[in-house]
Amino acid sequence: MRPGTVPLRPGQHGVSSRARRRPDLTLPLPQRDPAIAVPLPLPPPSAPSTMGAPSAGPSIGPPTFTTTSSSSSSQPPSLSDLERVRRIGSGSGGTVWLVRHRNTGRHYALKVIYGNHEDAVRRQILREIEILRTADNPFVVRCHAMYDDGGEIQILLEFMDGGSLEGRRITSEPFLADVARQVLAGLAYLHRRKIVHRDIKPSNLLIDSGGRVKIADFGVSRILAQTMDPCNSSVGTIAYMSPERINTDLNHGLYDGYAGDIWSFGLSILEFCLGRFPFGDNIGRQGDWASLMCAICYADPPEAPSTASREFRSFISCCLQKDPARRLPAVQLLQHPFITNNHPSLTSSTHP
Known part of the structure; x- marks a missing residue:
């Protein structure tokens, strides 16, 4: 199908086989x-494995299981209070940093989105991030805050050390x-x-x-x-x-x-x-x-x-x-x- 093609509904004619061979x-x-x-936030990349890995991928066994509940959200830290520790990954639109809150020593993942964006794109990003910030579940990575620093969007996420x-x-x-x-x-x-x-x-x-x-x-x-x-x-x-x-x-x-x-x-x-x-x-x-x-x-x-x-x-x-x-x-x-x-x-x- 060509880009922009509207999905077919019952009663509509299909695309010709000739068009499919283009x-x-x-x-x-x-x-x-x-x-x-509504998409969800960027995770940190896989941690390097310390185990011997066969060609099919490393085999892992069951860890200790602990159930936790998401704590109620507190005032997010200011961007100036976050110290970048190291880069932990890059995506198609930005870089993820391991950051530390200077006052508490708590670690987060900070996603920095590249470039300046048109107002419509920026509004869409901010809308969806705001929805993500309301997600409060122990099985969903938490989105703590969003910063708009001189036109550069940065998102503060829960850090998963594994x-x-x-x-x-x-x-x-x-x-x-x-x-x-x-x-x-x-x-x-x-x-x-x-x-x-x-x-x-x-x-x-x-x-x-x-x-x-x-x-x-x-x-x-x-x-x-x-x-x-x-x-x-x-x-x-x-x-x-x-x-x-x-x-x-x-x-x-x-x-x-x-x-x-x-x-x-x-x-x-x-x-x-x-x-x-x-x-x-x-x-x-x-x-x-x-x-x-x-x-x-x-x-x-x-x-x-x-x-x-x-x-x-x-x-x-x-x-x-x-x-x-x-x-x-x-x-x-x-x-x-x-x-x-x-x-x-x-x-x-x-x-x-």
């Missing part, structure tokens, strides 16, 4: 519904269930607030040294990328998109963002189990968009390995349904036997 085709992103499509789960392999089903439970709890909270994440993937799931897992996102960078180029995306992100989001001819052109999050979540959990991308190690890499999109849209959904428990195989199947209406919502997945039979207390005495 070499200049690019993947359009779905129209964002401002009522529900980095992201990208490239990790989780061999313990109880720990995998614990990770899934925490992410589902965060998704259930967001979905209740009519917030669709739209970019669930391993790099946007962060962990700390206490085993707490939280949802984060390259949100503001994606706002800027879409504003500057509506067709801008990355293979890494497309890899976790649901079939109906990639091919708008599916599901009669309708896109349910909540069900889309569940597909991305299920694919991420299966990737942790396998230690590799579920559609194949190399598919979609090096710009091979065609094979990636065809696999997602037309191949059978990936399945959990036969060696996994019956509960886990069922759990993954409930997430990776081609028909979005058949995917269980987050609140129902929290009641699945894979989650309820692997209670957090089972992992409380085991360290990675």
Whole structure:
């Protein structure tokens, strides 16, 4: 489909096969519904692993589990009171710094967005950041403050010292269930607030040294990328998109963002189990968009390995349904036997 093509609805004619073979085709992103499509903040990058890592990614075991509640927000620190410790990552629109509050010694992640932006773009960024600041859940990375320093936007985020789960392999089903439970709890909270994440993937799931897992996102960078180029995306992100989001001819052109999050979540959990991308190690890499999109849209959904428990195989199947209406919502997945039979207390005495 060409950039800017409106998704088809029932009764409309499809795009001709000849048009689909044009070499200049690019993947359009779905129209964002401002009522529900609210991206989340940029996470710090994965922390370097100190364990020997096989080619499929390092294997990690269950850490000590501790449940915490988000404390009520206090007055955010002023920008002048934040000392930059070191750069911890860069995104498509800015740099992330580990910063320390001079008065308290508390560490944060500070996202600095590059460049000056048009008023309309700036207003959109500030609106969405303000919504993010109201999110108060122990399974969602906290956005503490936003600073507009001489036209440069800076966002103060909760710092997760374990980095992201990208490239990790989780061999313990109880720990995998614990990770899934925490992410589902965060998704259930967001979905209740009519917030669709739209970019669930391993790099946007962060962990700390206490085993707490939280949802984060390259949100503001994606706002800027879409504003500057509506067709801008990355293979890494497309890899976790649901079939109906990639091919708008599916599901009669309708896109349910909540069900889309569940597909991305299920694919991420299966990737942790396998230690590799579920559609194949190399598919979609090096710009091979065609094979990636065809696999997602037309191949059978990936399945959990036969060696996994019956509960886990069922759990993954409930997430990776081609028909979005058949995917269980987050609140129902929290009641699945894979989650309820692997209670957090089972992992409380085991360290990675």
